[in-house]
Amino acid sequence: MSEAPTGDAGDPPVVAATGVTRRFGPTVALHGVDLRVAAGQTHALVGRNGAGKSTLVSVLTGLQAPDEGTVSFSGRPAPRLADRDAWRQRVACVYQKSTIIPALTVAENLFLNRHDRGPGGLITWSRLRRRAAELLAAWSVEVEPRTLAGELSVEQRQFVEIARALSFGARFIILDEPTAQLDGAAISRLFARVRDLQRQGVTFLFISHHLQEVYEICDVVTVLRDARRILTAPVADLPRADLVAAMTGDATVGRRRENDRAVESGAAPALAVRDLTGGAYRQVSLQVGAGEIVGLAGAAGSGRTELAETVVGLRSADSGRIEIAGRRPRPGSVPDALAAGAGFVPQDRHHQGLVPQMSIADNGTLSVPERLGRGGFISARRRDAMAADMIGKLAIKTPDPRLPVSGLSGGNQQKVVMARALAGDPRLLVLINPTSGVDVRSKEFLLDKVLETARSGAGVLIASDELDDLRVCDRVLVMFRSRLTSEMARGWHDHELVAAMEGMDLDA
Secondary structure, three states: OOOOOOOOOOOOOOEEEEEEEEEEOOEEEEEEEEEEEOOOOEEEEEOOOOOOHHHHHHHHOOOOOOOEEEEEEOOEEOOOOOOHHHHHOOOEEEOOOOOOOOOOEHHHHHOOOOOOEOHHHOEOHHHHHHHHHHHHHHOOOOOOOOOEHHHOOHHHHHHHHHHHHHHOOOOEEEEEOOOOOOOHHHHHHHHHHHHHHHHOOOEEEEEOOOHHHHHHHOOEEEEEEOOEEEEEEEHHHOOHHHHHHHHHOOOOOOOOOOOOOOOOOOOOOOEEEEEEEEOOEEEEEEEEOOOOEEEEEOOOOOOHHHHHHHHOOOOOOOEEEEEEOOEOOOOOOHHHHHHHOEEEEOOOHHHHHOOOOOEHHHHHOOOOHHHOOOOOOOOHHHHHHHHHHHHHHHOOOOOOOOOEHHHOOHHHHHHHHHHHHHOOOOOEEEEEOOOOOOOHHHHHHHHHHHHHHHHOOOEEEEEOOOHHHHOOOOEEEEEEOOEEEEEEEOOOOHHHHHHHHOOOOOOO
16 A cells, blocks of 8 residues: 655544445445544555445545544544534535435524524524625625525535535544536636635545546545545546546456357347436437347446436337337336337336335236236236246245245345346346345346346346446446437456546546
8 A cells, every 4th residue: 555645744634544344234335444644645555346435435524433443533532423513613515415405505504503682582684695695705606695505506515515625623624526507607616616625725535437637636635445445646646547546456457257158140129218307417328239248337427327218118218219129218218118128127127127025926927917827816826926937036045925025135135136027038137236235146047047047049138337237247338418329349457448438548
């Protein structure tokens, strides 16, 4: 591990995490992590999903206590977790999902629960708005205090949150994916404000999936991988290829996925997308052949998830067309997409994939009621027979298909979701993060099932940022900031794919 300089030798760091370890049951989320951020810096914290970034932020903001290790601010121990005011005076986090209350004005959000009160305990609104105007002017935030927060742009909400944090006295701000919802012009304005605030003595910890931004705005970068700190170095001294390699653990050669499965030629495509434009994606065209597995890769905010959800009818595009096995389903209609031949594994099995109190059998057959009976009536015998077949094929561990699906492990729940996606013998299987939150054995089983499905002649689209998911693909299409930017043929290296997903030019 290398260590970056942290300013003048006599100045303690604004924040120092030393030997921080955090466990959740048998899972180690952080293992002996060190982080030191010098005053006036913009310090980047990067790492792949699951590296430990979110857990470290929760420790640095006092939302969780480390199981081992210490946190200090400017050389002094961190406050007790219960002393929230003391934490607010030291650190604040501006999250990707805003914490501003839309129904309140800017002034009310800035001084929530800190309202000026006059005689009788009544709020003095004129004084509150005056204080808000002074605060916004002091930090050059051009927003009217009377404006409803719900009318602000994403960029304005971020600046209001920063001003609110500074009003408590904090001079250390964590920016969590601040550019994910901003366009190029707004990002430039954000970076200009960050530099201005740096000159006024504010220190930033900058978390981003877009590595190019690290080189634009940050002084130092720390890399987490597999719950450990791998590297801390000055950005100016760190080649881009070395940064990506530290994140992936992939050296110059990297790992290859051997996949000798043949793809059908001459058959009609399982999926054809032409000039599709929606809120999170622009002018996307792609094709998935029969028997082909295509990856759709991209970091958070790239548009990959929204695009996959549009294909199966969970969203409607503003323009463009989708064909599934030669049929054009009605935009925004899941039943039409299923009838055209789509099967779907959603991103979040808990909220989108399962009905927890329903049985395993019912969950596994929800998408094929027409196979279970006539006239809207379901035959329990047919349902249980189909469920038993699914349980056997997917190796779902349960003593009885009539038990609630909520009683299964995470891996077996995901197998139920996969079973339902395959129940209609789909011509196109669309999967979003299909192995998220499952154990290694379940992950390997599910990916083997994907290969088996492709061998049967179905096309497969996997939207994911997990490299293991993408290794089964014949080719990978990369999205960055709403557009398809590159295509990786079978045999790609980890560092090449990650660089493309993060918008990084390794030759720069």
